[in-house]
Amino acid sequence: QSSLKNGAILSQATILEYGHNNIEDLQKKLGEERGKFRRCLIITDSVFSMDGDLCLLPKLLDLAENFDSMLLIDEAHATGVFGANGSGCVEHFNCRGKELIQVGTLSKALGSLGGYVAGSKVLIDFLRNRAASWIYTTALTPGDTAAALAAIKIVREEPERRAKLWENIISLKGLLKSSSLVPIVNFESPIICFEFKDAAAVLEAAKQLKKQGIFAPAIRPPTVNTSRIRISLMATHELEHLERLVEAMNN
Template sequence: MTDQLQWIQTELDTLKDQGLYNHIRTLASPQGPWLVVDGKKALNFCSNNYLGLANHPRLVQAAKEIVDRYGVGPTAVRSIAGTMDIHLELERRLAQFKGVEAAVTFQSGFCANLAVIPALVSKEDVIFSDELNHASIIDGSRLSRARIERFAHANPADLERVIRANAGSYRRGLVITDGVFSMDGDLAPLDEIYAVSSAHDLMLMVDDAHGEGVVGKGGRGIVDHFNLHGKVDVEVGTLSKAFGVVGGVVAGKSVIVEWLRQRGRPFLFSSAVTPPDVAACLAAVDLLEESTDLVDKLWENSRYFKTEMKALGFDTGLSVTPITPIMLGEAPLAQQFSRELYNEGVFAMAIGFPTVPQGKARIRVMISASHSRDDLDYGLQAFAKVGRKLGVIR
């Protein structure tokens, strides 16, 4: 190794010493309630496959059929030769599903945030950002070159304070919050945040990546949950979680969507989402519009698992959604807990710094509608056994 790269090895060794090194496991099966992980069958408590759609027969069939018609790749950016009629159909259907004027899709939810934030604000402007917002919001905000002012997590009163403290010092202002916070599973008080932002004539954006397909009527998202249709300027979402596929979406006011088609850099400079992915996403929308059964089952499973975990003595934090953090404190304990769970046939990864603050390491359990009651009971028994072995519960 050259001297110029030795610092990387030193940093990697430090991560291992601190219990922060991420040992990435390998899957050899479709996503589902059970996986083959590093060659071993294990209960899946890791994936964002909320509704079990990632391997749903209708999505698989839709992807297969469209390959015969359109091939496997668009080979162009959307603004040159990459926009297919199925892209426009998906965007129309997503706008209809979410009850907004228009929608535009991107390669991922991360790309959607990198597209929309720099398109709305720049160095003369300010962003008011929840202190626990997702990394993609942080990166998109930095790329915009706007001044970033953070407000206390899910605290509309502190948002008001920060806005007043910066009054008159910017051209345009944008308030950004996650809808469902991915590490804690808590919900942004979007109705109160809207009241503050509208009172100060600020644009409002919510990243609903973990809310779409989960909260709101039939999974229509946090804006629907709070009945704020037409009031939130921008909803950013992903098609890689509850929808079970891949891609990102920006939905909201038609003028913003049209602006992103002209100035959203991932739209302009990265190839379009592939035809089979688009077809599978359309099939997912069909399923969500036909019935709320999968969303209902997701919440039923979530309530059962949380209730039983609390009865065992585990701390599930602030979660009010199917995201269930098992708070453990220090990263080495969380990693050891994860390894012990794997030995018991449960795949549930540890999450530590920098994804969460120091001292807030956890196992994050992702409940799915595809889990049976027997699956959940199997997982509960494993958590109980490991928790007692490591002294986390009695």
């Protein structure tokens, strides 16, 4: 979300924020403000990195069409994780071929460096010629490029890795139901967050978890509104790891 906001600021466009994943608030603001501007770009994450919930992509596409707006979706935490082929939430929601701009990173699930923009030929040609942040940056090294291409090949050809990740997500949901732990949202991704009363409490929790061999970062304001422990599941986790996590969090 931070990179999206910084990009919006760099564009020097008028910025109007809407409530987190709040379609009604977005619709209200579009109704009040859209007519004042020649162009409008709706921006969202597909997977929200500090909560673990998903954007309501089909509804966002409907709003974009109804209000003659463009839509940009950041797949940073969805690439390699969502969709039958690991293409992200655009594929997950069966929205491929729709009019939108899909951006993402090669540095999370794909484990390389850099990022991508997928869109119409007109858009890509425009960015190649006008986007100073791309034109004047250093190109990816051959090694980084090869690593990203190899990772994409693995995502496509080894779906069992993704299946194992989702097996772990379902298993953790089951374990949490039989515990006293309640995530901030009903998570729909490998990201799970638990709220704490303040920064001191969450820092102590992260410290205690680390002593038990669990790396779970403490996220505090101003990065987020409330202090929280952030868990990221992996395909390489086993059931015993999840059980140990729940036991440690309960303590």
